[in-house]
Amino acid sequence: MSAETTFRMRRVWLQIHLWLGIGLAILLVPVSLSGAALVWHDHLDALINPGRYAATMGEPLPPSQLMQRAAAALEPGFQPTAVRMPESAGWPATVMAREPRRGEGARPRVLTVYLDPPTGRVLDINEFRNSLIGFLHRFHENLTIPELSGRAIVGWSGVAMLILSLTGIYLWWPRNAGFLRGLRWSRGPTLSLNLHHLFGFWISLPLAVVSATGIYLGFPQQGRDLLSSVAPMTPQQRGGFAAPLMQRTELGIDRAVDVAAGALPGSRLAAVFVPTQQTGAWRVQLREGQSERVTTVMVEDRSGNARRVEPLSGDRAALWIRWIHEGSHSGVVWQVLVFLCGILPALFTVTGVLIWLRNRKAKRVLEPKISTVPQVEAAE
Numbered sequence: 343m344s345a346e347t348t349f350r351m352r353r354v355w356l357q358i359h360l361w362l363g364i365g366l367a368i369l370l371v372p373v374s375l376s377g378a379a380l381v382w383h384d385h386l387d388a389l390i391n392p393g394r395y396a397a398t399m400g401e402p403l404p405p406s407q408l409m410q411r412a413a414a415a416l417e418p419g420f421q422p423t424a425v426r427m428p429e430s431a432g433w434p435a436t437v438m439a440r441e442p443r444r445g446e447g448a449r450p451r452v453l454t455v456y457l458d459p460p461t462g463r464v465l466d467i468n469e470f471r472n473s474l475i476g477f478l479h480r481f482h483e484n485l486t487i488p489e490l491s492g493r494a495i496v497g498w499s500g501v502a503m504l505i506l507s508l509t510g511i512y513l514w515w516p517r518n519a520g521f522l523r524g525l526r527w528s529r530g531p532t533l534s535l536n537l538h539h540l541f542g543f544w545i546s547l548p549l550a551v552v553s554a555t556g557i558y559l560g561f562p563q564q565g566r567d568l569l570s571s572v573a574p575m576t577p578q579q580r581g582g583f584a585a586p587l588m589q590r591t592e593l594g595i596d597r598a599v600d601v602a603a604g605a606l607p608g609s610r611l612a613a614v615f616v617p618t619q620q621t622g623a624w625r626v627q628l629r630e631g632q633s634e635r636v637t638t639v640m641v642e643d644r645s646g647n648a649r650r651v652e653p654l655s656g657d658r659a660a661l662w663i664r665w666i667h668e669g670s671h672s673g674v675v676w677q678v679l680v681f682l683c684g685i686l687p688a689l690f691t692v693t694g695v696l697i698w699l700r701n702r703k704a705k706r707v708l709e710p711k712i713s714t715v716p717q718v719e720a721a722e
Contacts, residue, residue, distance in 0.1 A: 352512075352513070355509045355512055355513060356513060358505065358509055359505075359506060359509040359510060359513060360694070360698060362502050362505060362506055363506055363690065363691060363694050364691075364694065364695060364698065366499065366502050367691040367695075369495070369499050370499055370502065370503060370687055370691075371687055371688050371691055372481070373481075373482060373485075373496060373499055374503075374683070374684045374685075374687040374688070375684055375685070375688060376478045376481050376482040376684075377482050377552075377680075377683070377684040378680075378681050378682075378683075378684025378685050379478055379684070380475075380478055380479065380482060380668070381668070381669045381677055381680050381681045381684070382677070382681075383475050383478070383479075384433075386475065387473075387474075387475045390474060390475075391466065391468075393465060393466060394434065394456045394465050394466040394468070395433065395434055395456070395465070396458070396465060397428065397432055397433055397434045397435075397458045397459060397465070398458055398459075398460055398461065399431055399432060399460070400459070400460030400461075401460060402427060402428070402435060402459035402460060403459065403460065403461075403462050404596050404599075405425040405427075405595045405596060405599060405611070405614055406594060406595045406596045407462055408425055408435055408437060408457055408459070408462055409422045409425055409437055409595060411457060411462040411463075411464060412437035412439065412455035412457060412464065413437075413439075415455060415464045415467060416439050416453065416455065416467070417441075417453075419441050419442065420439040420440065420441050420451075420453060421439060421440060421441070421442070421587055421616075422437050422438070422439045422616065423438050423439060423440055423587065423615065423616050424437070424438040424613055424614065424615045424616065425437050425438075425595070425613065425614050426438070426612070426613040427459070427610075427611050427612060427613065428459055429612075429629075429634075434456045434457055434458060434459065434465055435456075435457045435458075435459045436454050436455065436456055436457070437454070437455040437457065438452060438453075438454055438455075439452070439453045439454075439455065440452045440453070451469060452469065452470065452471065453467055453468065453469055454467070454468050454469075454470050455467050456468070482496070483496065483559075484496060493560055493561075493562070494560065494561065496556070496560045497556070497557055497559075497560020497561045498560070499560075500553045500554070500556035500557040500560050501553075501557055503549065503553040503556070503687070504550055504553035504554055504557065507546045507547075507549040507550040507553060508546075508550060510542045510543075510546050511543070511546045511547075514539055514542060514543045514546070527540060532696075532697075532700065534692075534693040534696040534697055534700075535693070535697055537689065537693050538689075538690060538693040538694060538697060541686055541689060541690070542686075542690060545679075545682055545683060545686050548679040548680070548682070548683055549683045549686075549687075551666065552666070552667055552680055552683045555663045555664075555666050555667035556667055558663050558667075559663070559664065559667060566578075566660070569656050569659060569660060570656055572656075573654070573655045573656035573659055574654045574655060574656050575654055575656030575657055575660065576653070576654055576656075576657055585618040585619065585620045585621075586618060586619045586620075587616050587617070587618055587619070588616070588617045588618065588619055588622065588643065591616075591617060591624075591643050592643050592644050592646075593624065593641065593643050593646060595614060595616070595624070597646075598614065598624035598626060598641045598643075599611055599614055599624075599626055601641050601646055601648050602614075602624070602626035602628060602639035602641050602648055603626075603628065604648070605639050605648040605649075605650060606628050606630065606637055606639060606650070608630070608631055609628035609629060609630050609631070609637070610628065610629050610631075611626070611627075611628060611629075612627040612628060612629045612636050613626075613627040614626045614627070617643045621640070622642065622643055622644065623640045623641055623642050623643060624640070624641040624643060625638060625639075625640055626638070626639045626640075626641060627639075634671055637650060637651075638650070638651040639651065667680075668680070669681065
């Protein structure tokens, strides 16, 4: 490739990088910052609402008692749907509850009851959707815009961020020197240029990965169709969390948990979900030993038969895509990288604008000098 072609290509990618970064900064920066805040959302919530997490140490009560304590504290009409046990000692247990549908297409209210596991004392009742953490989740997922339009906008912002990270690698690459020279701090005369180059290179690949996974989550149906074309996935069930619950059950919640635990010896309870009319089975999630791996066991309410649910390869891939994007279940190092992927775009926006303004100023200074050169030559 000739030097002139390389120069022109570089200018094209520079313009794309520049105008995507500046033109979409008002969208990309808030989405990225909200994602950074959600990396440790539970710890952030505990910092904001310490009373909600004022749990004591001790053996947790059975799920039935936790559900009864939560039900007694709820507003009339709310039905407990699930009990989640703390992942580690010192954290609260939670009971999810929702009210019946208020009309066709209406979203039922969902409340979270926080309880002290050993005593069952109610610590707080919160409507997650209207909390600060809930707002950050909704903003990061769909900009709080209803239906799928907001999610699509976030998905396209992921496309823009992916292009920015990849073009950034191309523009960072030293033209007239080796790779190692590009890693030096002194790539330019200004602090903003060096910050942009150095931090941009080290975060570019993680940022590309987080952006690519965000594109999948931003277009869930299209992403699922694409993934299911190469790996088998469990068919989607309609109704979701709003599916009608069974009004009368044969098995109690504690008995369902015992049956599930018998199918997976040495496990401990992570969560249990009340049967719906659609499934007719208790969904029990168990942690294997001290690991973070969760196995789901379905316990038929009428027969008491237990069946382990083995996720298909496509389901596992979809779960890993979400974990990679969120920074969960991936270790502290990846969590820190995902956090930086949310923080650094703000730095890149500021330094990028400073570089652009400085270059424009330099061009305005040079243009009069260049325009006078032919006149001088003609006079001579």
